[in-house]
Each structure stands twice: as C-alpha cells, then as structure tokens.
Amino acid sequence: MKLEAAFNKLKEKGYKRTKQREKILEIFVAQDQYIAAKVILKEIQADFPGVSYDTIYRNLYLLSEEEILEATELGGEKHFRLSCDTHGHHHHFICTDCGKTKSIHFCPMERMNESLPGCQIENHKFEIYGKCPECS
Template identity: 55%
Template sequence: MNVVEAKELLKTEGYKHTDKRTDILQLFSDESRYLAAKDVLEALQNKYNGLSFDTIYRNLSLFTELGILETTDLDGEKKFRFSCSTDYHHHHLICLDCGKTKHIHQCPMDTSIISDEGFQIIDHKFEVYGYCEQCGEQKNV
C-alpha cells in the first residue's frame, strides 16, 4: 500500500479527503516500522493544534477496516503499519527495538500437522519478535 493507493481507496469508499488523513498516511509511508497512536500524535501535534487521540484512533481504525493498515500488538500496545503491497502469502520478523519488519517468505503452516487433526483453518497470523541486525549489535545480542 502507498499514499496514492490509500487515498484512492478512501475516495472509492466514500470518505472525504482531509489534510490530517493525508499526513497520517504520509507518516506511515515514510516509516518502515509499526507505529503506535501516540507516535502519530507526537509527529502531527505541532502541525494540528488540538489534535486528539480520538481523531487519531478513529482514522487508524478506519484505515485498518479498509485494509490500508495492518496491526500487531507489541508490549501490550496496538501498533500499525501500511499493509504489505505483496500479493503473496507471507509473515513478518519484527524488531522489538526499532519496530522494523522483514518478510518471512516461507509459511510455517505449510509443514503444520494441524490439518491432519480434522481442524479447518480459516486464517492465521505468524510473527517473530526479536532484534534486527543493527539493534542486536547495539544490545550485543
């Protein structure tokens, strides 16, 4: 997903264009990591005096509902990032320090024995948390 695609989707779905929405989308476009609502607020509060968490959460929820953003829970907090623009099934490695993500191209469910148990899988999510190369070096991991 990118800003142009996201704005077009909002328009197609009947949502109006606002500068705040564009700036939120641009913030996610500029970052390659998951962001919390507080990160969005901190980045935009100087530009929009009186910007509230309610406004941020409403837009983040809308963007998630429309598939513009995807979410994960890190440290007990919901975080967001642009949905992947890949059209193939994959999962993510997520750095606990900087929040950067990297694709895992092999699905661990491909070797799962769950299908042998008579359980019909509808969906799944697989994320691996740790430290990217740069953050791992800083922590001497």
C-alpha cells in the same frame, strides 16, 4: 502501499480525503516500520494542535479495517504500519526496538494443518519478534 493508492482505496469505499488522514499516511509512507499511536499523535499535533487521541485511533483503526495499515502488539501497545506492497502470502519478522519489519516467505500453516485434522482454518497471522541487526 503508496499514498495515492491508499486514498483511492478509501475513496472507493466512500471515505473522504481529510488533511489529518493525509498527514497520518504521510508519516507511514516516510517510515517503513511499526509506529505506536502515541508517536503518530505527537507528530500530527505539530500541524493539528487540537487533534485528540480518539481521532487518531479512530483513523488508525479505519485504515486498518480497510487494509491500508497493518497492526500488531508490541510491548502491550498497538503499533501500526503501512500494508506491504509484497505480493503473495507472507509473514513478518518485527524488531521489538525500532519496529522495522522483514518479510518471511515461509508459512507454517502447511505443518499446522497436519496437527489440526478436521478443523476448518479461516485465517491466520504469524509474526516473529526480536532485534534487527541494527538494534542487536
């Protein structure tokens, strides 16, 4: 997702374009990987020394709720990344060291439906964790 597309999506929902949100999104646009909230806070504080951890987390969760960011758990900590531009249903391999991702265009739900007769599946998330070639 591009920066302007993200702000257009926020504007449609009635949210303002703030300098802090702009900086947060610029960080994600520059890095195609999952990033911990504490890393975002450290980078933001270079430009906004008084910004709190709560402010960063509120913005990260807002951006996630509006599907501008995706979230996952790595090492017991929430990490975020810009939502994919990949069209269509897909899943991800996530490097546990650097946070980089690779799209997987296979969905195991086709097999899972056979194992769950009578169940009404509402949603699912499938991620594979490991080390990318650069981190191995």
